[in-house]
Amino acid sequence: LCVRDAYHDELAAITDQLVEMTRLVGQAVSLATQALLTSDLALAQGVIEGDDSVDLLRENVERRTVDLIARQQPVAGDLRALTTGLRITSDLERSGDLAVHVAKLARRRFPDCAVPDELQATIREMGAVAAEIVSKAGDVVASRDATRAAELDADDDVMDDLHRTLLLTMLAPEWPHGVDTAIDLALAGRYYERFADHAVAVARQVVFLVTGEAAMRI
């Protein structure tokens, strides 16, 4: 019994670290978006440097998970929880990288702002949805509540609509900001979209873990 308790304590600690990762990458994407919108170099730099914490957390989760598998020889269900954790930590590390890419875009354009006035609202909204969706993914990881995972699909649809708005604005014949701005914003759009995809993937891993069924929409 004692061994099993230690085991579940360790599993809970790993889950806490995964939730902490969702918090960190959510904060990173919010700050990176602010840096992009306001052309704030110091803020961008902070996001870029802060990504080390996310990478360290991933390494820590990996090491603890593998140690736990090796020491405890968990059976099917527990083993699946642990491998799911490994996939989640990989998705979240990637989300952190994408927030860094947004921050690097801000840094590369400094002191100019990469986002023209007519797209400020769209990019601000993409950043807000990205932060919201990864926060919900954290809730799903913490609660293992598969029913909440459906909310993320709705948020992801909002993100896709925003992405479409962004592209259509740039593809309009009257787009006055040139190819360079269009390229930067197309990349930014992709970073936000991918960020949301990884958050949705995190929630789906939990659904798969809890229900044993792959989520319908892949």
Place this chain on the structure above:
Amino acid sequence: LCVRDAYHDELAAITDQLVEMTRLVGQAVSLATQALLTSDLALAQGVIEGDDSVDLLRENVERRTVDLIARQQPVAGDLRALTTGLRITSDLERSGDLAVHVAKLARRRFPDCAVPDELQATIREMGAVAAEIVSKAGDVVASRDATRAAELDADDDVMDDLHRTLLLTMLAPEWPHGVDTAIDLALAGRYYERFADHAVAVARQVVFLVTGEAAMRI
């Protein structure tokens, strides 16, 4: 002894699967590039559907690895080989996704070709370097020859130069192909660059495993 032999047989089988993944994603990026250059819808479709094989291989590698950890309780060095394999399989699955993104770009523009004449050579070269680099990564995985990993850095520099050429061509004031083509090709450029990054990451994991030291250039 017998158990250890079974263990190393299984480790070798996992390594073979990782090498097979490098072969599949190398083939995928070659075919996707051809589809993009020649606007070949059937070829693009084949790459998109073929990615299932890569995903299945990843799942298989994950399951076998975790089973092996749980059953054999490997010690430090062996354990590190197995966790390295998990990271490699994740990088290769992502490379497969990037080849699919290139193929989807070809499909989306069909029957038009996404690549204007003056950039055909650059994109062809990016596809060739991508295939070459992941093939070398496969050699490094198979041989565990850390000295060969340095070659990949040189290839990655070539990829970066090609990416720069691509962007500079589109940013020239006389660029005649509009914002839509520039956006598509900026995304394609990013897919190839990321593909190369993942292949380099695969080789670096092996270097780290063999030498115990992180490669200098991250």
